[in-house]
Amino acid sequence: MNNDFKDIMQNRKSIRHYDSSVKISGDELLEIINESISAPSACNLQSWHFVIVDTPEGKKKLHDFLMPFNYPQVDTAPATIMVFGNTKSYLKYRDLWNGMVEEKKVTPEARDAAVNTFLPLYEKADRQMLVADAMVDASLVAMQLMLVAREHGYETNPMAGYDASKAAAEFGLDPEQYIPVMAISIGKPDPSEVVPDTVRYDVKDVTEFA
């Protein structure tokens, strides 16, 4: 396990060709997701949902909505993790707080204050707000997931821009509730893979003081 923060963050690169002979167990993939969900989320609603695609049948489905440009990643990687935003996470909000009361992490009064303040905001929210919240939450956890993958010795490739309307339904999820935010291939790089350096705009070009 790599625990070097600077290395994990600064040397992450997007890998297009993986070593197909190196598999990742379902348990390890769950562990990687479990570490990633320490990410913060709006009102702690955790509006994310994951589909681990690691079977031949599952990988075939990825071709139905990803761009051909992405086929090398998903065909060679031992797994691709679909990260969805969950636009109806607020339906579990009361349960979440009841659980915290049971675990004595909050008082019943704190639960009631939070539920009475925030739940109505979500119950009254329009679709645009629910989608925005879900996209941000899912992106935050996706970023952690790419870093945790490197902790575990793997590399990733984040993919977006595919036919979003198909992705949820392909995996039996309600497309109204689950919006695809990112597909992340994960595995060991093919040893012959040469990954080009990318550049970033100067920090001063994208930052102002106020």
Place this chain on the structure above:
Amino acid sequence: MNNDFKDIMQNRKSIRHYDSSVKISGDELLEIINESISAPSACNLQSWHFVIVDTPEGKKKLHDFLMPFNYPQVDTAPATIMVFGNTKSYLKYRDLWNGMVEEKKVTPEARDAAVNTFLPLYEKADRQMLVADAMVDASLVAMQLMLVAREHGYETNPMAGYDASKAAAEFGLDPEQYIPVMAISIGKPDPSEVVPDTVRYDVKDVTEFA
């Protein structure tokens, strides 16, 4: 500097009261952002933009659009970093690739292939796609920013859900181009701050295999 990945990621908590006597220099804030922008982005468009709010005048502006619930964070933190998504980042796409050619990171042919493939997609994109891309990019970099802050010994609090229409204009930015994704307060915690543990749903409740 803390370089312990596990500690940085797993012990991050949202801080509501900061030690106002501990300032952070503009240079260090720029350095924190500079480390964070190693985040990936759609087509490397880096659709993010930052406003570092660390003056009394700037902090006053935050009250105009943040929720009163967020005032303790922004009033006590030495700085709040506004993370915006930039919906017009593609206008710089040609310059980005020209720069990579100049630095001999890619060939002119690779530049032409990328620009001719991806730039038209953005030029033809509707606002919904441009906003979605900008929100995801800005969220990815925001997550890294919260982690890099901990590397530097600071804590953060991510805030959303405020009056998005006002945030850009308050800081002289075009609200059509720049969409507010997150405000992140940063500083040393007030020593008397007691941060409650939050809980997460079991990983198996939010993950499926396919």
